[in-house]
Structures are given as C-alpha cells and as structure tokens.
Amino acid sequence: xxxxxxxxxxxxxxxxxxxxxxxxxxxxxxxxxFDRDQLSGNLSxxxxxxxxxxxxxxxxxxxxxxxxxxxxxxxRAGELSQDDANSDxxxxxxAPASDSYQVARFSEEAQSLxxxxxxxxxxxxxxxxxxxxxxxxxxEPLAMMERIRANF
Numbered sequence: 001x002x003x004x005x006x007x008x009x010x011x012x013x014x015x016x017x018x019x020x021x022x023x024x025x026x027x028x029x030x031x032x033x034f035d036r037d038q039l040s041g042n043l044s045x046x047x048x049x050x051x052x053x054x055x056x057x058x059x060x061x062x063x064x065x066x067x068x069x070x071x072x073x074x075x076r077a078g079e080l081s082q083d084d085a086n087s088d089x090x091x092x093x094x095a096p097a098s099d100s101y102q103v104a105r106f107s108e109e110a111q112s113l114x115x116x117x118x119x120x121x122x123x124x125x126x127x128x129x130x131x132x133x134x135x136x137x138x139x140e141p142l143a144m145m146e147r148i149r150a151n152f
Contacts, residue, residue, distance in 0.1 A: 011127055013076060020069045023120060027062045030113050034058070050102040051110070057096055058114055061121040064093035068124055092128045095121055 034055040043051060071090045074080040084090060098114050106114070 016072055023062060023065045023069060026116055026120060030058050033109060033113055047105060054098055054103060054114060057098055058117045061095040061117045064095050065121055065124050068092040092124055
C-alpha cells in the first residue's frame with residue numbers, strides 16, 4: 001500500500017535524467033539560436049522587440065524547468081527532504097505563455113524552439129501538479145513514513 005502513495009512513481013530516475021538532458025540541450029539550442037538571430041540585425045524594430053520578449057519567455061521556461069528537475073534529482077539523491085521538495089519555493093515557477101500572433105511571424109526554427117520549450121514546461125507542470133496532489137491526499141501515517149524515508 002505504501003508504494004501506491006509514493007509521489008514519484010511516475011517520475012522514474014531514467015525519465016528524470018532524460019527530461020534533464022532534454023532541458024539542457026534545448027537551453028543550449030535556444031541560447032545559440034536567439035543569440036545568432038538577434039545579432040543578424042535584419043529584423044524590423046517591432047519583430048525585434050517581440051523576438052526579444054519571446055526569447056526571454058523561452059529562457060524563463062527553461063530555467064524554471066531545469067531548476068525543478070535539479071530539485072527532483074536532489075530529492076532522489078537524499079540531498080533534499082520531501083517537505084523541502086514540496087515547498088512553494090521549490091515548485092516549478094511561473095512562466096508566461098508565448099504570444100501566438102507574434103510567434104507565427106518568426107522563422108520555423110524559432111517557432112520550433114518556442115513550442116519545444118512550452119511542451120517541456122507543460123509536461124513538467126503536469127508532473128509537479130500530480131506529485132503535489134498525491135502528496136496532499138496521502139494519509140497522515142503514510143505521509144509521516146514518506147518524510148522519515150526521505151530523511152534516512
């Protein structure tokens with residue numbers, strides 16, 4: 001019965017590693033693309049401002065994603081308690097949605113990077129939400145066992 005309430009039964013170590021690798025690769029691709037395209041200087045002022053805004057949104061999504069994944073890795077390694085991992089400060093941070101009108105005006109490569117960052121962020125949001133819901137509905141004795149197990 002205890003395993004039924006394990007808040008990490010769907011976020012396996014292998015999946016966690018794959019998501020972290022995906023986030024790091026995507027962050028590197030986005031940084032490279034947005035730096036290169038921004039420096040090309042062939043964007044209109046309006047598109048340039050929208051492009052800068054969207055690049056910041058992508059960066060915010062990816063940095064929140066990476067931070068959350070690192071917290072999950074720390075939890076699995078025993079470097080972080082379950083209570084600490086469930087704190088609001090360690091939850092997946094807020095990231096604003098992209099402006100679909102502006103994004104449609106960008107190159108296919110930019111659209112692809114933006115969509116990939118949103119996809120990753122939304123997948124992690126579902127994991128985070130599910131884990132919080134499971135932790136909140138865990139019966140008190142099992143919650144206590146989970147805290148003890150996380151600390152030893």
